[in-house]
Amino acid sequence: MAHYYITTPIYYVNDAPHVGHAYCTVNADALARWHRLVGDETKFLTGTDEHGQKVADAAALNGVSPQEWTDRTSARFREAWDALDISYDDFIRTTEPRHYETVQRFLTAVYENGHIYKDVYHGLYCVSCEDYYTLESSDEGRCPIHGRALTEMQEENWFFRLSAFAEPLLRYYEEHPDFVTPETKRNEALAFIRGGLRDISITRTSIAWGIPVPWDDRHVFYVWYDALINYLTAIGYGREDDQTSTWWPVSHHLVGKEILRFHCVWWPAMCMAAGLDPVHHVQVHGWLLVGGQKLSKTMAAEGGVKLSDISPVVLTDEFGVDPIRYYLLRETSLGNDGDFSHEGITARYNTDLANNLGNLVARVTTIVATKCAGVGPAPQPGSELASAARQAVGAAAAAWDRFAPHAALEATWGLITATNAYLEQRAPWKMSPGDELDAVMGDALEAIRLVSVLATPAIPHVCATIWSRIGLEGAPGDETFADSAQWGRYRGVHPIVKGEPLFPRITVSDD
RNA sequence: GGGGCCGUAGCUCAGUGGUUAGAGCAGGGGACUCAUAAUCCCUGGGUCGUGGGUUCGAUCCCCACCGGCCCUACCA
Numbered sequence: 001m002a003h004y005y006i007t008t009p010i011y012y013v014n015d016a017p018h019v020g021h022a023y024c025t026v027n028a029d030a031l032a033r034w035h036r037l038v039g040d041e042t043k044f045l046t047g048t049d050e051h052g053q054k055v056a057d058a059a060a061l062n063g064v065s066p067q068e069w070t071d072r073t074s075a076r077f078r079e080a081w082d083a084l085d086i087s088y089d090d091f092i093r094t095t096e097p098r099h100y101e102t103v104q105r106f107l108t109a110v111y112e113n114g115h116i117y118k119d120v121y122h123g124l125y126c127v128s129c130e131d132y133y134t135l136e137s138s139d140e141g142r143c144p145i146h147g148r149a150l151t152e153m154q155e156e157n158w159f160f161r162l163s164a165f166a167e168p169l170l171r172y173y174e175e176h177p178d179f180v181t182p183e184t185k186r187n188e189a190l191a192f193i194r195g196g197l198r199d200i201s202i203t204r205t206s207i208a209w210g211i212p213v214p215w216d217d218r219h220v221f222y223v224w225y226d227a228l229i230n231y232l233t234a235i236g237y238g239r240e241d242d243q244t245s246t247w248w249p250v251s252h253h254l255v256g257k258e259i260l261r262f263h264c265v266w267w268p269a270m271c272m273a274a275g276l277d278p279v280h281h282v283q284v285h286g287w288l289l290v291g292g293q294k295l296s297k298t299m300a301a302e303g304g305v306k307l308s309d310i311s312p313v314v315l316t317d318e319f320g321v322d323p324i325r326y327y328l329l330r331e332t333s334l335g336n337d338g339d340f341s342h343e344g345i346t347a348r349y350n351t352d353l354a355n356n357l358g359n360l361v362a363r364v365t366t367i368v369a370t371k372c373a374g375v376g377p378a379p380q381p382g383s384e385l386a387s388a389a390r391q392a393v394g395a396a397a398a399a400w401d402r403f404a405p406h407a408a409l410e411a412t413w414g415l416i417t418a419t420n421a422y423l424e425q426r427a428p429w430k431m432s433p434g435d436e437l438d439a440v441m442g443d444a445l446e447a448i449r450l451v452s453v454l455a456t457p458a459i460p461h462v463c464a465t466i467w468s469r470i471g472l473e474g475a476p477g478d479e480t481f482a483d484s485a486q487w488g489r490y491r492g493v494h495p496i497v498k499g500e501p502l503f504p505r506i507t508v509s510d511d
Numbered sequence: 512g513g514g515g516c517c518g519u520a521g522c523u524c525a526g527u528g529g530u531u532a533g534a535g536c537a538g539g540g541g542a543c544u545c546a547u548a549a550u551c552c553c554u555g556g557g558u559c560g561u562g563g564g565u566u567c568g569a570u571c572c573c574c575a576c577c578g579g580c581c582c583u584a585c586c587a
Contacts, residue, residue: 024587359546359547365546366545
């Protein structure tokens with residue numbers, strides 16, 4: 001049996017969950033659901049990143065311990081994911097004991113392999129940011145954010161010898177052409193590596209809220225170095241090694257483009273340094289832009305959309321879980337930036353969900369309920385719809401496999417369109433009850449069944465509802481895809497239920 | 512300063528190894544009435560950002576420029 005391990009980044013607890021987080025998480029969820037559907041043993045990991053000075057500061061500001069603070073803020077992400085029906089198998093928090101253990105094991109291995117050394121970090125420090133800048137990233141020696149002069153500081157740190165891994169990384173990229181997708185992002189990573197790699201400081205003495213360095217307890221690891229390792233924590237690295245070898249390295253990380261460096265350069269180098277194969281695939285996605293702008297606190301401060309207005313919970317309350325999932329998956333191709341807007345959601349909702357899918361189910365169930373004695377008839381083996389169905393099934397499956405949910409849904413909707421056209425052409429509403437009518441309606445029901453199967457990774461609730469409305473037992477994912485995707489499997493067992501509209505149209509008032 | 516991405520029909524975006532550039536939505540016309548004023552059919556000459564270059568020929572290759580954006584070492 002194939003194993004499929006997919007991860008999202010772990011989200012920084014100081015951020016409030018917003019559509020950007022939801023975008024990544026919903027995509028990972030749909031992909032995980034797809035792989036469960038085809039019968040892969042699947043593990044889907046998400047979680048929260050909880051260390052660092054900013055978290056400690058926020059906790060202090062709120063008068064609680066860092067642990068209490070992260071307990072609270074981490075929970076907001078779980079609530080958001082519950083609202084979006086995210087089927088994660090594991091939710092990792094970097095403050096968990098298992099993570100401390102794996103991080104210490106992993107970095108001890110890197111240390112013992114001679115890739116970590118002690119040096120003095122010289123840097124330009126901004127007191128307001130409490131952070132270092134390089135001369136290049138500064139604004140002529142001034143903080144790019146605060147504009148105040150940076151002060152020369154130095155701190156004794158442990159360094160990771162990233163510079164030693166440029167060649168191995170280039171070789172790895174060469175030998176694994178699909179390591180990073182899409183290709184433009186792969187090129188970016190390669191350009192960065194070719195531009196030369198500097199060693200990176202991976203510990204701090206000035207911060208307490210972090211994972212202690214096992215061989216030097218005055219230091220804690222800097223957040224990013226412990227954060228990346230979460231992917232291994234969840235599969236038992238250093239604790240249950242048989243689990244690790246089951247899920248690694250044939251794994252997939254889904255990450256936003258802004259953290260490409262960490263995942264496509266540092267992380268594979270860190271794995272190599274620990275004597276571990278790097279992950280096999282990093283899928284980079286773009287951003288959802290609102291009014292052409294990145295989602296950020298600054299955007300909110302500038303009077304645009306409030307982040308709280310586009311929190312996952314607010315959106316699912318307004319539009320429903322499946323419509324939001326559908327929109328996030330369908331509107332943008334993974335890898336490119338996309339637009340996010342209420343108008344966009346409404347348009348997708350009304351056209352794709354209400355007019356095409358919802359209306360198809362409504363017209364078919366009505367006819368079957370009134371003219372076919374209530375129970376759905378069987379499809380015809382040689383139906384002309386069967387070829388459209390086979391095409392949709394093939395295209396959708398291929399798209400899901402290549403991390404293209406938008407294309408998978410596009411292909412699926414092709415079958416919906418073909419079915420609507422088929423009904424127009426046959427006009428079953430003009431037919432008297434009998435074999436001819438039954439044949440047409442059986443075909444339409446079969447197409448709807450297939451659509452339910454193909455779309456279930458994206459919109460599981462609605463697909464299950466449709467499944468029962470067309471008189472089937474169980475749910476679309478009960479059978480393995482290889483069987484359920486075959487034309488001709490529909491057999492009505494229960495009477496067809498007309499039911500309320502699946503997606504009542506949204507009317508927009510223009511005020 | 513350095514590195515990179517993007518700029519294709521009103522809108523959102525595909526696309527190619529260089530020859531006749533596509534889809535959805537919106538718009539226009541028609542058909543139908545089972546259905547959620549839904550559906551189906553027909554309808555797309557847009558300098559493929561600008562200016563050069565390479566070439567028999569470039570939207571796709573090279574250079575420059577303009578515009579939008581990202582990274583530059585803790586924002587999906």
